Amino acid sequence: MxxxxxxxxxxxxxxxxxxxxxxxxxxxxxxTELGFMSRPYxxxxxxxxxxxxxxxxxxxxxxxxxxxxxxxxxxxxQMAFPQAVHGAAVVQGASLPWFIRRPSxxxxxxxxxxxxxxxxxxxxxxxxxxxxxxxxxxxxxxESLVTGGVPQDRIIVVPPGVKAPNEAIRFxxxxxxVVEKPHQQLLQDALMQAGVDELSLEPLTQGDEDQTRAxxxxxxxxxxxxxxxxxxWYQLLAExxxxxxxxxxxxxxxxNWAEAAAAIQRLTTEPDRLRxxxxxxxxxxxxxxxxxxxxxLDNLYRxxxxxxxxx
Numbered sequence: 001m002x003x004x005x006x007x008x009x010x011x012x013x014x015x016x017x018x019x020x021x022x023x024x025x026x027x028x029x030x031x032t033e034l035g036f037m038s039r040p041y042x043x044x045x046x047x048x049x050x051x052x053x054x055x056x057x058x059x060x061x062x063x064x065x066x067x068x069x070x071x072x073x074x075x076x077x078q079m080a081f082p083q084a085v086h087g088a089a090v091v092q093g094a095s096l097p098w099f100i101r102r103p104s105x106x107x108x109x110x111x112x113x114x115x116x117x118x119x120x121x122x123x124x125x126x127x128x129x130x131x132x133x134x135x136x137x138x139x140x141x142x143e144s145l146v147t148g149g150v151p152q153d154r155i156i157v158v159p160p161g162v163k164a165p166n167e168a169i170r171f172x173x174x175x176x177x178v179v180e181k182p183h184q185q186l187l188q189d190a191l192m193q194a195g196v197d198e199l200s201l202e203p204l205t206q207g208d209e210d211q212t213r214a215x216x217x218x219x220x221x222x223x224x225x226x227x228x229x230x231x232x233w234y235q236l237l238a239e240x241x242x243x244x245x246x247x248x249x250x251x252x253x254x255x256n257w258a259e260a261a262a263a264i265q266r267l268t269t270e271p272d273r274l275r276x277x278x279x280x281x282x283x284x285x286x287x288x289x290x291x292x293x294x295x296x297l298d299n300l301y302r303x304x305x306x307x308x309x310x311x
Contacts, residue, residue: 005042006305009085012045013076016059018052022230023109025208026137026160028055033294035062041305046084048076105304106131108141109229133300138229156300160233161290162240163209165282166217169242171275173220176200177264178243180224180231183257187223190257196265206230209237217241221252221267223260236288239281244274251277 014024015031034043045065047056059065068080106128128134128145134155136142142155179187181203188201204222205215212234216222222238224231224247235245246252246263254260267274 005040007042007044008301008305009081010043010045011077011081012059012065013047013050015045016047016051016055016065018055020208021206022160022233026109026233027107028059029161029209029290030158030294030297031059031063033290034298037294037298039298039301041301044085046081048080104131105133105135105300107135107137108145109137110141133304135297135300138232140227140232141229156296158293158296158300159288160229160236161288161293162236162285163290165240165285166213166242169278169282170218171242171278173244173274174218176202176219178202178204178216178219178222178238180204180206180226180234183224183226186257187260190261191264193258194261194265196261196268199264199268204234213237213241216243219243221246221264223247223254223264225254225256225260236285240285242278242282244277245281251280 010027010031012027012031014020015028017024020028031043031045043063045059045063047065047067049067049069051067056065056067066084068076068084070076070080108128128148128150132154134145134150135158136145136155137157138159139157142152142157145155146152175198177187177199179201184201184203191197191199191201199220202215202219205211216234216238218241219238221244222234224235224245227248231247232249235247235250238245244250244252244267246254246260246267248255252263252267254263267277
C-alpha cells in the first residue's frame with residue numbers, strides 16, 4: 001500500500017458475500033469499477049469471516065482487504081471496524097458507521113423510517129446526524145432525506161448501474177411475467193380480473209446482477225408498481241436484457257396492479273409496440289453504467305479528501 005496516499009476505509013461485508021442481493025451487488029460493482037480507475041487515494045476494504053473465498057480473492061486483486069473477527073455481525077460495527085480504520089482519512093460503510101469521528105460518508109439504501117428493524121433505524125438516524133456526507137442510491141431516497149430535514153448539500157445521489165446491455169436481444173418473448181415474490185399474488189389477482197390467463201408468473205430471483213439478468217432475458221415483461229431503489233435496479237436489469245418493463249416510471253406506465261394488468265393486456269395484443277419498448281429500454285440501460293456511478297463516488301471521495309475532482 002502506498003503510505004503517501006490517503007486511505008478510504010470501506011465496510012465491505014455485504015460486497016464480499018456469495019449471495020449479495022441488491023445492496024451487496026451495488027457495493028461490489030462500485031468497488032470493482034473504482035479498482036480499475038486511476039485514484040490519488042487507497043481504498044482499504046474490511047470484511048468478516050462470512051466473506052466468500054472467491055469474492056475475497058477477486059476483491060484482493062484490486063484492493064487491500066482485511067477480515068476482522070468479532071462474535072457477531074453487529075458487534076463488528078462497534079468493536080473491530082473503528083479500531084481497524086485508525087488513521088484512515090474517510091470512512092464509508094453500508095452499515096452506517098456513525099461512531100467514526102473523522103470525515104465520514106454514510107451509504108443509505110433506505111431512509112431511517114422504513115428500515116427493517118429498530119436497530120437499523122437507530123443506526124441510520126445516527127449516521128445522518130454525524131456523517132459529513134450521505135450517499136443516497138436514488139432520487140427517491142434523497143427526497144425522503146430532504147423531507148426529513150437533511151440538508152441537500154450533504155446528499156449525493158449515486159444510482160446503481162448495469163453492465164453492458166445484451167447485444168443478442170430476441171424480440172420473440174416467452175409467455176411469462178417476472179415479478180418480485182411478495183407481489184406475485186397481487187399481480188395474479190389483477191390479471192384474473194382483467195381476463196388475462198395465458199401467461200405464467202415467475203418470482204424474481206434476487207441474486208447478483210448476472211443471475212437476475214439471466215432470468216429476465218426473454219421474459220415478456222418485468223412487472224412492478226414500486227419506486228424503491230431495489231425495484232428500480234431490477235427495472236434497469238430488465239431493460240439491459242431487452243425485457244419490457246411495466247411500472248411507475250417505465251415505457252408501460254402503471255402505478256397500481258390494475259393498471260399493470262391493463263398494460264400487460266395491451267402488450268399481448270399490440271406486438272408492434274414491443275420492439276419500440278425494447279429499444280427504448282436498451283438505450284436507458286446504456287446510459288446507466290456502473291462506471292458512471294463509480295465516477296460520481298470517486299468525485300465525492302476526492303471532495304472529502306480535499307483533492308481536485310476528476311475530469
